[in-house]
Amino acid sequence: MDIKGFIPQLSIDCVIFGYKNKELKVLVSKLSLPKELFSLPGGFISQDEDIDQAALRILKERTSLKDIYLEQFKVFGAAGRKNNAILDFIEEYKEPVLLGEMELDYDWFFKRFVTIGYYALVDINKVKPQKTILDDHVDWYPIDDLPPFFMDHTQIVEDALVELRRNLDDKLIGFNLLPETFTMRELQELYEAVYDKPFARNNFQKRMLSLGVLERLEKKFTGAANKAPYLYRFIS
Amino acid sequence: MDIKGFIPQLSIDCVIFGYKNKELKVLVSKLSLPKELFSLPGGFISQDEDIDQAALRILKERTSLKDIYLEQFKVFGAAGRKNNAILDFIEEYKEPVLLGEMELDYDWFFKRFVTIGYYALVDINKVKPQKTILDDHVDWYPIDDLPPFFMDHTQIVEDALVELRRNLDDKLIGFNLLPETFTMRELQELYEAVYDKPFARNNFQKRMLSLGVLERLEKKFTGAANKAPYLYRFIS
Numbered sequence: 001m002d003i004k005g006f007i008p009q010l011s012i013d014c015v016i017f018g019y020k021n022k023e024l025k026v027l028v029s030k031l032s033l034p035k036e037l038f039s040l041p042g043g044f045i046s047q048d049e050d051i052d053q054a055a056l057r058i059l060k061e062r063t064s065l066k067d068i069y070l071e072q073f074k075v076f077g078a079a080g081r082k083n084n085a086i087l088d089f090i091e092e093y094k095e096p097v098l099l100g101e102m103e104l105d106y107d108w109f110f111k112r113f114v115t116i117g118y119y120a121l122v123d124i125n126k127v128k129p130q131k132t133i134l135d136d137h138v139d140w141y142p143i144d145d146l147p148p149f150f151m152d153h154t155q156i157v158e159d160a161l162v163e164l165r166r167n168l169d170d171k172l173i174g175f176n177l178l179p180e181t182f183t184m185r186e187l188q189e190l191y192e193a194v195y196d197k198p199f200a201r202n203n204f205q206k207r208m209l210s211l212g213v214l215e216r217l218e219k220k221f222t223g224a225a226n227k228a229p230y231l232y233r234f235i236s
Numbered sequence: 237m238d239i240k241g242f243i244p245q246l247s248i249d250c251v252i253f254g255y256k257n258k259e260l261k262v263l264v265s266k267l268s269l270p271k272e273l274f275s276l277p278g279g280f281i282s283q284d285e286d287i288d289q290a291a292l293r294i295l296k297e298r299t300s301l302k303d304i305y306l307e308q309f310k311v312f313g314a315a316g317r318k319n320n321a322i323l324d325f326i327e328e329y330k331e332p333v334l335l336g337e338m339e340l341d342y343d344w345f346f347k348r349f350v351t352i353g354y355y356a357l358v359d360i361n362k363v364k365p366q367k368t369i370l371d372d373h374v375d376w377y378p379i380d381d382l383p384p385f386f387m388d389h390t391q392i393v394e395d396a397l398v399e400l401r402r403n404l405d406d407k408l409i410g411f412n413l414l415p416e417t418f419t420m421r422e423l424q425e426l427y428e429a430v431y432d433k434p435f436a437r438n439n440f441q442k443r444m445l446s447l448g449v450l451e452r453l454e455k456k457f458t459g460a461a462n463k464a465p466y467l468y469r470f471i472s
Binding site: 007008009010045047048049050051052053072074075077078079112114116166170 | 243244245246281283284285286287288289308310311313314315348350352402406
């Protein structure tokens with residue numbers, strides 16, 4: 001990675017949400033450093049790249065997905081926002097520090113950074129997490145069992161979750177977390193995982209159907225034809 | 237203005253909303269250049285300054301107000317985002333170009349900039365627009381009669397208005413645009429100006445009172461005691 005082509009002191013950090021087994025999950029990178037540091041998937045912006053393009057590139061590197069629901073949600077720019085955890089470590093460490101195979105460029109990397117937070121919603125079944133040169137590995141973590149992040153990444157996840165909750169109804173974006181077809185119960189479970197609270201079944205179904213964005217398909221094959229639930233699909 | 241202490245290629249632009257005579261207004265700067273160019277009040281971020289602090293400083297410079305309702309709403313970062321209008325002008329112009337009394341530092345000023353958009357809501361009666369070294373003058377313009385802005389500032393205002401509409405109910409922020417006490421009719425006129433559509437009087441009053449954030453005060457003195465409307469105050 002040649003850092004010379006990037007805008008200095010500006011980065012992107014992505015909160016990639018997935019959903020599986022009734023749990024909301026976040027994609028987390030363990031950085032490729034001789035110390036255990038956890039980070040959100042992030043990166044920098046080329047001089048000749050739109051910021052949204054840069055975010056899509058960073059997401060594609062980690063998920064292999066092209067069509068991702070992606071939203072810029074907040075900029076984090078505290079005055080003291082530096083890679084202190086890495087800096088501290090470097091002072092202890094005696095050898096040149098490699099990030100992946102790249103020797104860290106101190107002058108560039110350890111200035112104060114302003115970071116643009118994006119969140120993304122992906123169908124977890126379609127994602128095979130990919131590590132880049134920056135990552136030791138990349139894994140899904142449940143939202144209520146995240147590792148201790150470095151810098152302000154815990155705050156970034158919390159703010160992304162607030163924004164996801166705010167937008168789930170307004171912008172009908174939850175469907176990006178589900179497979180193409182789903183039962184009403186599965187949709188309700190997703191809402192319960194995101195908002196971390198139960199919904200009353202009848203009200204939930206009524207509200208969702210009233211939005212006019214669900215197409216009812218055939219019944220789901222379960223073997224027990226009578227009680228089989230209907231499948232739905234999102235129509236935009 | 238010494239640009240050396242600022243983060244390069246990163247700026248802040250502020251959409252400062254005010255409200256008067258049933259009109260939503262925006263504070264606009266005519267830049268202090270020998271060409272007529274209109275801009276949102278903006279500025280840069282010191283290396284040792286939080287981005288929110290920088291936005292507050294920029295707002296205080298133009299409005300003299302300290303306690304401003306301020307919200308970061310979007311980052312604008314197209315790849316080709318440069319001060320082209322000024323660049324084009326400089327190529328025509330034969331002498332060194334001064335912005336205020338400052339000779340423009342081409343290397344710094346005409347790189348591609350990413351800008352963080354903030355919007356602010358102010359009580360227009362408390363604001364005396366102040367010009368800085370960057371401004372020839374600073375004035376209020378009605379939202380539907382804005383001057384032709386340079387760069388993407390027209391887009392920035394449009395996106396700020398979308399966000400203001402989205403937040404007016406959710407976050408009960410409209411009161412920042414009004415004097416401390418107001419009649420129900422004045423509140424309704426504000427909503428009508430922001431959303432650019434009429435509201436039914438009875439429904440509007442019912443909805444506002446149901447929010448539980450309005451304290452009813454004495455009747456407004458109008459001389460005609462019978463028909464005088466009540467005054468309200470926002471209780472947070």
